[in-house]
Amino acid sequence: MDSDDDMLDAYDDVESGEYDTSSDRDDDDDEHGHGENETDCGYVVEDDDSSTSTHCSNQVNYVVLKEEDIRKRQEDDIKQVSTVFSITNVEASVLLLHYRWNVSKLNDEWFADEEKVRRTVGVLEGGSVVVVGDNPRKVKCGICFEKFRRIKIVPVVCGHSFCSTCWNGYVSTAINDGSGCLMRKCPEPSCDVAVCRDLVEKVVSSEEDRNKYDRYFLRSYIEESRKMKWCPAPGCEHAVEFSATGTSASYDVSCSCLHRFCWNCKEDAHSPVDCGTVSKWILKNSAEAENTTWILANSKACPKCKRPIEKNHGCMHMTCGSPCKHQFCWLCLGAWTEHGGSTGGFYSCNKYEKAKKGGLYDEAEKKREMAKNSLERYTHYYERWASNEKSRKKAFGDLQVFLSEKIAKLSEVQCIPETQLTFITDAWGQIIECRRVLKWTYAYGYYLPESEHEKQCFFEYMQGEAESGLERLHRCVETESEVFQDAEVPSEQHFNAFRQKLNTLTSVTKTHFETLVKALENGLSDVKSEAACSKETPSKKRRK
Known part of the structure; x- marks a missing residue:
């Protein structure tokens, strides 16, 4: 703090330089398999040709991602798994959803025991949808039990057959129930085959529901990540990828929408105060305990009905509200009928003063004073x-x-x-x-x-x-x-x-x-x- 006096002198200097205008007014790879960009800079880099903004300092790195950036990263991971495992993109999507987009973990378990992974996730060999030739024989739907020609049946690799109407109802209901639709299995209770994206696109008739499923699929890539989070600002569709490169405890980031927030707890930016202190403070501001403290400090309970009463002016003669209407002394809480000139009248209470000297009210007064x-x-x-x-x-x-x-x-x-x-x-x-x-x-x-x-x-x-x-x-x-x-x-x-x-x-x-x-x-x-x-x-x- 040796420079404090100098800074104060600087203030004095600028204050003395008044002007008058009255006369003349003149880390390592993350779980998605993305490496961290090591950039030594202390400013915001914004490239008009890129949709990402990289913010760097000697302590932290974070990148603001738009929807197209997130989708590209997601598609790159799907293509990588599809190529390495020699499977379709649809099957790769199901596997990555199950493994929460952790490419490294999926790689390890796949090459350790491919069959076990397929059974666990519900991806059987042979593709996600079985193509069945035209056959006049009718097939019974496993949900509504009506018989349909095979052209009306939507088959899957597990062999269970359901009509297009039942498939539409089954998947649409799951979509409207939330993001759990991404992990849906075959409607047959004993079957664990996963419902794939291409099947959803084929059987769901509502474009709104298809778009909703696509949003769930995209958002899962961020929500399952340990290094990426959505910006909490209302209406913002950007995400922020964060990785600490120094010893700073600050998680404050700035989204492209201009909203600043703490990446760790997603509250408003609060450095240099830690997340624990912020959490306690916000809870205290909204806690009912503060109301209780105020009541304890500024009111007394009616001796008859026990409702809290605040005395903001007037004499010591208190009358409780309807329907109680009990009259009592504010100081000693005794019935007002027992008070008069002998007890100090309207402005004091000899009974209270005498009891206070005897220590009768010490504990209550102490508690009220502390509150x-x-x-x-x-x-x-x-x-x-x-x-x-x-x-x-x-x-x-x-x-x-x-x-x-x-x-x-x-x-x-x-x-x-x-x-x-x-x-x-x-x-x-x-x-x-x-x-x-x-x-x-x-x-x-x-x-x-x-x-x-x-x-x-x-x-x-x-x-x-x-x-x-x-x-x-x-x-x-x-x-x-x-x-x-x-x-x-x-x-x-x-x-x-x-x-x-x-x-x-x-x-x-x-x-x-x-x-x-x-x-x-x-x-x-x-x-x-x-x-x-x-x-x-x-x-x-x-x-x-």
């Missing part, structure tokens, strides 16, 4: 967590408005090409990212043990410094940029001063947050208690 303190502490962190999330969403919306509407107007007013206004876009992007990080530091702070005083002081100091810088940056880009957009006459000198100030604030804020993230990822192991605790942080001021 109240716990609730206040949780509220402190939750309000700031929620406030930063709200600010992040607003900043994202402001960025979209700037790119779609304001940047063109600013370019026209200031006579500057849009390509030279990217520093404003960069500032908004930095704000959005910092709001995300700051939001999750409040969840981190809530679970930081209060007994670790030195770490808590160090954490609050770093968090306060980062937050202070972020507020300056946010205020500058949000308010001061409007001055130049609404200017009647361009001012190159003032605009350049604004550019320099915003660039400096963006850089300093980024440095603060990088330092904060690194410290949290290291578990605050570099805590310097004397330096941290000697300064009163903005975060501690807010909690007083």
Whole structure:
């Protein structure tokens, strides 16, 4: 933290450089058999000729896959198995579905005992569908037991015969029941022969059902993978392949749809906070336990009907709601008929004071006070967590408005090409990212043990410094940029001063947050208690 004073000085410098516009307004192969691309870069690579985006750093690699990329990989695996095993693509598909698209495992077991694999999966030799010549003799359907000419019967390799209508109903029902349709067997109860894709295409009459089956088949390739997952954003059809190449515990990835999420737990991106802490925090925010804590801290049970009652104003004379209507004293919970001038009247209760001195209410008061303190502490962190999330969403919306509407107007007013206004876009992007990080530091702070005083002081100091810088940056880009957009006459000198100030604030804020993230990822192991605790942080001021 030796550079903190320098960064604060930089803030002072840019703050002092004010401008006036009032007068002149100017790994190894994965289970699908795909190797990892080892690329040494620290940026996003986007090739217009390719539908994949590869994101690399010295710590993680991930690739965003579109539907055509997924389908191509799936087809490549099918062709590979088909070629090596000398079987049809349809049979290869059934085998890969059964082995969850694990090409290596399928190879090992196939060459160890081919017959056993065929029996287990339900792929018999001779192809997936038997072609039967025209024969006038009628055949009974094994489901409806009606007799049909052979031309109406859809035979399979196992020899069991069913009519096309029954096949359509059997497979369509399975498709509408979910992805289990991919593992369907012959309708004959004693038969384990698998229902293949070509049979589904042949017997299912509904195009919608055929498309649904195809979607299940495609999605199974991702859902059975240990290194690929679908983007959780609503309506997004992209998947992300992830492989760690360093020691970082961060799983944050960015999909092509602009949604950022944690690849490990699929929640919103939350580095530097680990998935376990995020899971506990989200559960706590939605848990009924918080309602119970609030009731315990802010209410008392009616002595008669036991319903919780909140006292928000007025005297100690309480009347329970209908149909109970019991009247009692808020302090001692005794019947109000036993109260009067001798017990302290409407504003106090001598019976309560006397019993409290005797220790009668010590345990209940202690429990209520502990619940109240716990609730206040949780509220402190939750309000700031929620406030930063709200600010992040607003900043994202402001960025979209700037790119779609304001940047063109600013370019026209200031006579500057849009390509030279990217520093404003960069500032908004930095704000959005910092709001995300700051939001999750409040969840981190809530679970930081209060007994670790030195770490808590160090954490609050770093968090306060980062937050202070972020507020300056946010205020500058949000308010001061409007001055130049609404200017009647361009001012190159003032605009350049604004550019320099915003660039400096963006850089300093980024440095603060990088330092904060690194410290949290290291578990605050570099805590310097004397330096941290000697300064009163903005975060501690807010909690007083």
